[in-house]
Amino acid sequence: MKDILEKQGQSYGLSVVGEATSGEEGIARYDELKPDVVILDIGLPGIDGIKVAKKIKEIDENSKIVMCSAKGQLFTILESLQAGASHFVVKPFRAENLLEVT
Numbered sequence: 001m002k003d004i005l006e007k008q009g010q011s012y013g014l015s016v017v018g019e020a021t022s023g024e025e026g027i028a029r030y031d032e033l034k035p036d037v038v039i040l041d042i043g044l045p046g047i048d049g050i051k052v053a054k055k056i057k058e059i060d061e062n063s064k065i066v067m068c069s070a071k072g073q074l075f076t077i078l079e080s081l082q083a084g085a086s087h088f089v090v091k092p093f094r095a096e097n098l099l100e101v102t
Contacts, residue, residue, distance in 0.1 A: 004095045005039075005102075017033050021045065022045045023044040023046040023047025030056050038064065039066045040053055041068050042069040042071060042076065049069070050079055053065050053084045064102075065084055065085045066085065066088075066089060066101050066102055069090065087101040
């Protein structure tokens with residue numbers, strides 16, 4: 001996802017301001033950087049993406065979160081949206097699909 005954003009994001013007005021490799025780190029990076037958009041995978045080491053989304057929403061209820069996962073079941077999508085995600089992108093996806101929802 002980072003590669004997609006770095007290579008094609010500029011034409012959409014996007015740039016990468018931070019990256020995290022675990023749920024805990026993602027929450028800390030959000031709190032530190034306050035990005036315009038957060039792209040989260042559900043399957044993160046440590047705290048999963050659903051819990052990270054909830055925590056980010058506690059920090060900033062206006063945060064924009066895009067959830068990505070290979071788990072495209074309706075329950076997973078609904079759980080992500082209830083946690084605060086504004087969009088859900090199922091993997092594998094085309095770069096344009098990710099860029100259009102951010």
